[in-house]
Amino acid sequence: MDLLFLADFSVIRPEPGLLIWTLIIFVLFWWLMSKFAFRPIQEGLKKREHDIQNSLDAAKMAREELANLQAHNEELLKQAQEERAMILREAKEAKETIIQEAKDRAKEEAKKIVLSAKQEIEHQKLEALTNIKNEIGQMAINIAEKVVHQKLQDSKESTNLVDQLVKEINFNN
Amino acid sequence: MRRILVSLLCLVALAIALPAQSHQEGAEHSANQEETHGEGGHDCACHEDEAYDPGASAFHHISDANVFHIAGEIYLPLPCILYAPGQGLSVFLSNKFHFHEHGNGAYAVDGYVLNHGEVMRVAQAGFPMEGEVAIECFTETHTEDGKTINQVIYEGQCYNLDKKTSYDGGIMGGGVTSFYDFSVTKNVFTMLLTFVLLFFLLRAAAKGYQTNDGKAPKGIQAFIEPVFLFIRDEVAIPFLGAKYERYLPYLMSIFFFILGLNLIGQLPIFPGSGNVTGNLSVTAVLAVIAFVVVNLSGNKNYWQHIFNMPGVPGWIKIILTPVELLGIFIKPLTLMLRLFANITAGHIVIIIFVSLIFIFGKAGESIGGSALGGVMAVPLTMFMMSIELLVAFIQAFVFCILTASYIGAAVEEHHEHH
Numbered sequence: 001m002d003l004l005f006l007a008d009f010s011v012i013r014p015e016p017g018l019l020i021w022t023l024i025i026f027v028l029f030w031w032l033m034s035k036f037a038f039r040p041i042q043e044g045l046k047k048r049e050h051d052i053q054n055s056l057d058a059a060k061m062a063r064e065e066l067a068n069l070q071a072h073n074e075e076l077l078k079q080a081q082e083e084r085a086m087i088l089r090e091a092k093e094a095k096e097t098i099i100q101e102a103k104d105r106a107k108e109e110a111k112k113i114v115l116s117a118k119q120e121i122e123h124q125k126l127e128a129l130t131n132i133k134n135e136i137g138q139m140a141i142n143i144a145e146k147v148v149h150q151k152l153q154d155s156k157e158s159t160n161l162v163d164q165l166v167k168e169i170n171f172n173n
Numbered sequence: 174m175r176r177i178l179v180s181l182l183c184l185v186a187l188a189i190a191l192p193a194q195s196h197q198e199g200a201e202h203s204a205n206q207e208e209t210h211g212e213g214g215h216d217c218a219c220h221e222d223e224a225y226d227p228g229a230s231a232f233h234h235i236s237d238a239n240v241f242h243i244a245g246e247i248y249l250p251l252p253c254i255l256y257a258p259g260q261g262l263s264v265f266l267s268n269k270f271h272f273h274e275h276g277n278g279a280y281a282v283d284g285y286v287l288n289h290g291e292v293m294r295v296a297q298a299g300f301p302m303e304g305e306v307a308i309e310c311f312t313e314t315h316t317e318d319g320k321t322i323n324q325v326i327y328e329g330q331c332y333n334l335d336k337k338t339s340y341d342g343g344i345m346g347g348g349v350t351s352f353y354d355f356s357v358t359k360n361v362f363t364m365l366l367t368f369v370l371l372f373f374l375l376r377a378a379a380k381g382y383q384t385n386d387g388k389a390p391k392g393i394q395a396f397i398e399p400v401f402l403f404i405r406d407e408v409a410i411p412f413l414g415a416k417y418e419r420y421l422p423y424l425m426s427i428f429f430f431i432l433g434l435n436l437i438g439q440l441p442i443f444p445g446s447g448n449v450t451g452n453l454s455v456t457a458v459l460a461v462i463a464f465v466v467v468n469l470s471g472n473k474n475y476w477q478h479i480f481n482m483p484g485v486p487g488w489i490k491i492i493l494t495p496v497e498l499l500g501i502f503i504k505p506l507t508l509m510l511r512l513f514a515n516i517t518a519g520h521i522v523i524i525i526f527v528s529l530i531f532i533f534g535k536a537g538e539s540i541g542g543s544a545l546g547g548v549m550a551v552p553l554t555m556f557m558m559s560i561e562l563l564v565a566f567i568q569a570f571v572f573c574i575l576t577a578s579y580i581g582a583a584v585e586e587h588h589e590h591h
Binding site for chain 1: 229232233235236237254291321336337338339340341345346347353354355356357358360361364365368371372375376378379380381382383386387397398401402405418421422423425426429430448451452453454455457458459462513517
C-alpha cells in the first residue's frame with residue numbers, strides 16, 4: 001500500500017470528471033454508431049445474405065429448368081430419330097414395291113411382246129406357207145395346164161373330160 | 174415497461190444523491206484540512222529533483238493529465254473545467270498555467286496549479302486564490318502515517334495542495350477534496366479522438382453497403398466487415414439467439430470502442446499514449462452500462478433463477494440466493510477490473526522496460542550503461558508491445574463476449590432441463 005501512496009497510482013481512483021465524460025462519450029458513441037454505422041452495416045449484410053440466398057435459389061431453379069429442357073430436347077430428338085427411321089423404312093418399302101411392280105409390268109410387257117412376236121411369227125409363217133402353197137398350186141396348175149393342153153390336142157377323151165368338168169361345175173353351182 | 178421506468182428513476186435518484194452527498198463530504202474534508210494544516214507558508218526552498226524512480230515514472234505515464242505531451246517541450250493545451258464548492262466554476266485552457274518542463278505550470282490560476290500535468294488546488298490559506306500568480310516550484314512532504322502531500326512554493330513559502338476529488342474513499346490515496354475536475358483531460362481527448370476516428374471509419378464502411386450494393390465489399394468496408402461478422406456470428410448470435418439484433422449495436426459499440434482505445438493507447442507518441450482503458454473510471458462506466466443493460470433485459474426467468482432457483486430445496490436457497498444476488502454485481506465488477514488490469518499492467522511493463530535505459534545509465538551519468546540498457550530494453554519492449562497488441566484485441570473481445578453471455582443469460586427463455 002505504501003508504494004501505491006508514494007508513487008500515486010492515480011488510474012485506480014474513480015474520478016467524477018472522467019466518469020461523466022466516459023458516460024457521455026460512450027452513450028453518444030453507442031447512439032450515433034447504432035444509427036449511422038452498425039444498423040446500416042447489419043441491414044447491408046442481411047440484404048446481401050438475402051440476395052445471395054435468392055441468387056442461389058434462382059440458379060438452382062434455372063439448373064432444374066435447364067435439366068427439364070434438356071430432357072425434353074432429348075425426348076424430341078429421340079422422336080425425330082424414330083420418325084426418320086420410320087420414314088426411311090417406309091421409303092425402302094415403297095422403293096421395293098415400285099421396283100417389284102415395275103419388274104412385274106416389264107415381265108408382262110415382255111410376255112405380251114413375246115406373244116405378239118409369236119403371233120407375228122405364226123402369221124408370217126402362215127403367210128409364207130400360203131405363199132408357198134399358192135406358188136406350188138400355180139406351178140401345179142401350170143404343169144397341169146401344160147399336161148391338159150397336150151392331152152386336149154389329140155383325143156376325144158379330152159372333149160369328154162371337158163364336158164364332164166363342165167357338167168361338174170354346173171352341179172357344183 | 175414499468176420495470177424499466179422504475180429502474181431508470183432509481184438511477185436518476187442515485188445520480189442526484191451521490192454528488193450532493195459528496196459535496197457535503199467535500200466541504201467537511203476541506204474544513205478539516207483547514208483545521209489540521211491551518212495557515213500555509215512555512216519557509217521552503219526549491220531543490221533539485223530526487224533520483225530517478227521507475228515506479229513513479231510508470232505511474233506518471235499511465236495516469237490522466239490536463240495537458241497532452243507531444244514531444245520535448247511541446248504540449249497540447251486542454252480545456253480545464255474546474256469546480257470548487259464555495260469558489261465556483263473556473264474554465265480556461267491549460268496553457269494559462271504556462272507549462273514548462275515535466276508538465277509543471279509556472280503560474281497559478283484561481284488557486285489552481287499544474288503539477289506534473291495534473292491540476293491541483295492550493296488547500297492552505299494565505300495563497301492568492303484569484304487571478305494568475307507566478308509560482309516558484311513544486312515539492313512534496315510526507316506525513317507521519319506515510320502519506321505524501323504535494324506542495325507548491327510561492328514567495329519562498331510552502332502551501333499544501335489538494336488533488337482532484339475521487340470516489341475511492343481515501344483507500345487509494347484519493348478522496349473527496351476541495352475541488353472537482355471536469356476537464357477535457359488527456360483521456361477524454363483520446364476518447365473524443367477515437368470516437369471521431371471510429372465514426373469516420375465505420376461510417377465509410379456503412380456507406381460501402383450502399384455504393385457497392387450487389388457487389389463484393391471494397392476498401393474500408395472489406396476491412397471492417399470481417400470484424401463485424403466475427404462479433405456478430407461468434408458472439409452475438411451464439412449467445413443471444415433470435416434476439417441478437419436488438420443488442421448487436423451495443424455489443425459492436427463495446428467492442429469497437431474498447432478496441433479503438435486499446436489500440437490508440439498502444440501508440441507511444443501523440444495522438445496515442447493515452448491510457449484510457451487502463452483507467453478504472455473508464456472501465457467502471459463501461460461495466461455500469463453493462464450492468465444496466467443486462468438487468469434491464471432480465472426477464473421473469475432470469476429473476477426467478479436469482480431469487481427462487483427452481484428445482485432446488487428451500488434450505489439451499491438461503492445460501493444460493495445471496496450468492497446469485499452478489500453475482501449480479503460481481504459480474505460487471507470483474508469486467509471492470511479485467512480490462513483495467515490487463516491494459517495497465519501491459520503499459521507499466523513497457524514503461525519499466527524503457528526505464529532500464531535510465532536505471533543502467535544512472536539518469537544520464539553513464540553513456541555505456543544507457544547503451545546496455547537500450548540493448549536490453551528494445552527487444553523486451555518490442556516483445557511486450559506484440560503481446561500488448563494481442564491483449565488489445567483479446568480484451569475488447571472478452572469484454573464483448575462476456576457482456577453478451579450475461580445478456581444471453583438474462584433474456585434466455587425457460588427450459589425444462591438444466
